[in-house]
Amino acid sequence: MEENITPRFFGRLKMILDRYEVSILSLVLSIISVIAFVFYYQNGLGLAYNDARSHLDIGRRVVEGLSPGFAQLGSVWLPLTHLLMTLTVWNDFMWHSGLAGALWSMISFVGTGVLIHLFLKELGVGRVGRLTGVFLFAANINILYLQSTAMTELVLLGTMTAAAYFLLLFYTRGILSFLILSSFFVMLATLVRYDGWFLLFFSSLMIFFSSFKEGGYRKAEGRFILFATLGGFGVFLWLLWNLLIFGDPLFFAFGPYSAHTQQQDLQSAGMLPTKGDWFLSAKMYFYALAYNTNAWVLALGFVGTILLFLDRRVSRNARFASLALFAPLFFNILALYLGHSVLFIQGLSGDTWFNIRYGIMMMPSVAIFAGFLMERMAGIRSVLVGTLALVFFFQFSSADAVTIDDGRVGSSQKNVTEVSTWLREHAGGRDGYILISAASHDSIIFSSGLPMKRFIREERGILSPRD
Amino acid sequence: MKYSRLSIFLFGFVCAIALLFSVRGLPGNPTAQELVTPVWKDHGPLELSPERGRFALLYSVVEDRSLFFSLPVARLATPDLARNPDGKFVSLFAPLLSFLLIPGYLIGKFFGASVVGATLVVAIAAFANAFLIRAIALRLGAGKNAASLGALTFLLATPAFPYATTLYQHHFSVLFLLSAILLLLSNRGFLSLALVFFLLVSGIALDNPNAILFLPVGLWALSRILSFRTSDTESVRVSFRPLLLFSGFFAVIPLLFFLWYNSLANGNPFTLSGTLPSVVAISSDGSPLSTDPNQIPRDRLEREASEKTAVGFFQTRALLNGFLIHLTSPDRGALWFTPVIFLGFFGFAVLFVRKEYGILRVLLGTSLLTFLLYSLWSDPWGGWAFGSRYLIPAYAMLSIGIAIALESRKRSFIFLAAFFLLFSFSLSVNTLGAITSIANPPKVQVLELEALSGKEQKYTVMRNWQALEQNTSTAFLYRSVLHRFFGAIPYGVSLFIFVVVSAFLFLYALLRESSFPSRRV
Numbered sequence: 001m002e003e004n005i006t007p008r009f010f011g012r013l014k015m016i017l018d019r020y021e022v023s024i025l026s027l028v029l030s031i032i033s034v035i036a037f038v039f040y041y042q043n044g045l046g047l048a049y050n051d052a053r054s055h056l057d058i059g060r061r062v063v064e065g066l067s068p069g070f071a072q073l074g075s076v077w078l079p080l081t082h083l084l085m086t087l088t089v090w091n092d093f094m095w096h097s098g099l100a101g102a103l104w105s106m107i108s109f110v111g112t113g114v115l116i117h118l119f120l121k122e123l124g125v126g127r128v129g130r131l132t133g134v135f136l137f138a139a140n141i142n143i144l145y146l147q148s149t150a151m152t153e154l155v156l157l158g159t160m161t162a163a164a165y166f167l168l169l170f171y172t173r174g175i176l177s178f179l180i181l182s183s184f185f186v187m188l189a190t191l192v193r194y195d196g197w198f199l200l201f202f203s204s205l206m207i208f209f210s211s212f213k214e215g216g217y218r219k220a221e222g223r224f225i226l227f228a229t230l231g232g233f234g235v236f237l238w239l240l241w242n243l244l245i246f247g248d249p250l251f252f253a254f255g256p257y258s259a260h261t262q263q264q265d266l267q268s269a270g271m272l273p274t275k276g277d278w279f280l281s282a283k284m285y286f287y288a289l290a291y292n293t294n295a296w297v298l299a300l301g302f303v304g305t306i307l308l309f310l311d312r313r314v315s316r317n318a319r320f321a322s323l324a325l326f327a328p329l330f331f332n333i334l335a336l337y338l339g340h341s342v343l344f345i346q347g348l349s350g351d352t353w354f355n356i357r358y359g360i361m362m363m364p365s366v367a368i369f370a371g372f373l374m375e376r377m378a379g380i381r382s383v384l385v386g387t388l389a390l391v392f393f394f395q396f397s398s399a400d401a402v403t404i405d406d407g408r409v410g411s412s413q414k415n416v417t418e419v420s421t422w423l424r425e426h427a428g429g430r431d432g433y434i435l436i437s438a439a440s441h442d443s444i445i446f447s448s449g450l451p452m453k454r455f456i457r458e459e460r461g462i463l464s465p466r467d
Numbered sequence: 468m469k470y471s472r473l474s475i476f477l478f479g480f481v482c483a484i485a486l487l488f489s490v491r492g493l494p495g496n497p498t499a500q501e502l503v504t505p506v507w508k509d510h511g512p513l514e515l516s517p518e519r520g521r522f523a524l525l526y527s528v529v530e531d532r533s534l535f536f537s538l539p540v541a542r543l544a545t546p547d548l549a550r551n552p553d554g555k556f557v558s559l560f561a562p563l564l565s566f567l568l569i570p571g572y573l574i575g576k577f578f579g580a581s582v583v584g585a586t587l588v589v590a591i592a593a594f595a596n597a598f599l600i601r602a603i604a605l606r607l608g609a610g611k612n613a614a615s616l617g618a619l620t621f622l623l624a625t626p627a628f629p630y631a632t633t634l635y636q637h638h639f640s641v642l643f644l645l646s647a648i649l650l651l652l653s654n655r656g657f658l659s660l661a662l663v664f665f666l667l668v669s670g671i672a673l674d675n676p677n678a679i680l681f682l683p684v685g686l687w688a689l690s691r692i693l694s695f696r697t698s699d700t701e702s703v704r705v706s707f708r709p710l711l712l713f714s715g716f717f718a719v720i721p722l723l724f725f726l727w728y729n730s731l732a733n734g735n736p737f738t739l740s741g742t743l744p745s746v747v748a749i750s751s752d753g754s755p756l757s758t759d760p761n762q763i764p765r766d767r768l769e770r771e772a773s774e775k776t777a778v779g780f781f782q783t784r785a786l787l788n789g790f791l792i793h794l795t796s797p798d799r800g801a802l803w804f805t806p807v808i809f810l811g812f813f814g815f816a817v818l819f820v821r822k823e824y825g826i827l828r829v830l831l832g833t834s835l836l837t838f839l840l841y842s843l844w845s846d847p848w849g850g851w852a853f854g855s856r857y858l859i860p861a862y863a864m865l866s867i868g869i870a871i872a873l874e875s876r877k878r879s880f881i882f883l884a885a886f887f888l889l890f891s892f893s894l895s896v897n898t899l900g901a902i903t904s905i906a907n908p909p910k911v912q913v914l915e916l917e918a919l920s921g922k923e924q925k926y927t928v929m930r931n932w933q934a935l936e937q938n939t940s941t942a943f944l945y946r947s948v949l950h951r952f953f954g955a956i957p958y959g960v961s962l963f964i965f966v967v968v969s970a971f972l973f974l975y976a977l978l979r980e981s982s983f984p985s986r987r988v
Contacts, residue, residue, distance in 0.1 A: 291787065295786035394781045395783040397781075
């Protein structure tokens, strides 16, 4: 018995999908995002990271405290996410639920999902490949968790993926405005995390070399200046900020609270084994990558990468532009090698996790490459879908997410329940101030639930508060 | 004699000799009390607990007429022993293999070698698998020589060889799988489809993870009943053959058996044996223990006595480690135990280029599902084992790929030479496993083991070579008769040379085919 399902039905379905695909995708991603946030809010994991609470406090100090103002943005962490938080963090619920920060992660989650879709479309990938790419990104529990927190990862992923996407558009369509858009998102990325600075360097090099090959030095110089001026504006502003507020443009890099200083402490304690060791740096990051992105998805992404760069059906320019997707990989290995970054992987470097979330930085790239593989392996697509279904089934049934473990039991967590409860019970109903070193105890301030203006921190020292 | 007959005779002869000369066992019809002695256990044919666990159920059913283990039988099965809700000792494994071995056990018992008889049933299944691979490869366009070489690769140059000589379920899983594939390739009728469903569901009663590993074949079979095809006009053609739907009823027979067993032994038709609380040891007064303080941690890498679920054994966190263990680790990795098998991917590539997607989906899908499932498994080492035993179904699929690759690349001397070198290396490794021991510890246990034993412990195939150097072989024929005439090393080397020369003959014939295509031999 054979039946034909009418072409009309499929024609209409196709028309709807063609017209509203991005809108439908955005809606679905938004729903997923909200559900994930509510889930992690209700089980309390959304604020598990010590850093998440610190980010929220920094944002809050800009609008509330003994001396509110932009100077509270500090010197070490880059300011964009904190600035964005200030729009809502004045509200106690938004502050203490973490939503003030998570909101931007959630928006970035939706945006990155859409960008993966658009990137694949620009590479000539069909609907199944595009949706697979988005699925691999959006169904990753580490991504779902981090987008539910006030951490900076998703905002960085969003801005970096946008930069890479517009760079691809520039290379495939040759329109200069896409280069400007790309540099704008690079600039945003440089104001989120230092990973963005490497992207600025990497993509500027790409622009210079490709333009040099295309039209010689003059063209390369012109495009490089165009790209790097806007792209590097955030870096310039940050150096200026450090100079104006702290008296040293490199205060963020070498100041007492900088990562550099922390890493020096770790090194003297013998806990920075990747420094000066390329192999170990690459191995550590590879493990972080595999644990975050899912080893099977990573394997598919790897095969997809090979196919993409060998595929002559994709223009040489598009393939060249796709190199930007590797910037996080190079950056993280380099940072580990130089000792500017530290990563603990349970079983590989001791018995705990720390900063394992750095491995998530390649997730959009891996999703794009795996989506491309799905397109090119159309004949065995059902096999790939089946294997992914198997792996994702067990990922969800075992609730496997290394980033949650790091925040729950790894070195990225800080359980301050006892001290913050004591503080609330003993200082909550009384007048006066609490002297605290916020640099290492921001989470106590946050968890105590007391107003920010009750705390006297480092920068005011023993000075009497004006108010 | 025509070459085709000579070819198949030579092929069968090589397989049969290799299996006969390596199959394990000792003469005698041991009782449960005798089976727990080191002669049968630690240095004998039942050296590992998965073999003992399955043999225990077989023994209990035949000798005690019961699915519940008596105390001596329970002691034999430890540490792979379970306790049902009524507190009775039962098997921790899916039951079907033990039942399939019963005829061999009885015949062996008649001849005074009950364990050998049971083990020979597995060897016969392995023998059949080699012929099935050959037949499938022939249907996919490989010539007789290429098909024979693919089949020999599976049977003798992968860890399938050592597991063809002992009481494990892997060869029966492969038998069901390959039979189903061959049936689907050869016949589109009702009966063949019914038999396919029968085999696939039987596989679950044989080894529970088969429910996932058999999915590609199952879906292929289902596509005979209901299929969707898109056309250029963007319409979808739905094909439905309702009569074939009734073929599914044949799956009910093994399903009923499985539910019956679960109900009786495990207390609930839907309780799988593996999810029961395990008993690692039994105290002298007969009470169960969940840990064994006197035993080195052999056979138990992952034993939680309670809160076990079927899904809980698999975790994505284990994937990366699983990949490395199965592929590259020196204690289990295919790279060291059967590097020749990777050539199978060339065959898959040939099928892809030929756009033979239907069969490719089954072969590749089964391979990948096997690989992934047992990489997700919290014990990818398979306890104490030889090579990556869990991948045996994948080796079978890839061996078909090897046959196809050999056929398509038969004019490439370099490819054939590479195949022969890799085949010879893989054969030597697996012959060692087949005639010595499959009890190699995982690397992660070696330090603990050395501390307990006070001597260096090897965990690679060098452990098997060490055994051979000590004139130790578990092969029944060697232990019962031939040790009087040979040392273990000449015995192993002779077996290796016999197979490698035979394989070379097939390869030579294949090379001749390509040199003189008109005079295809």
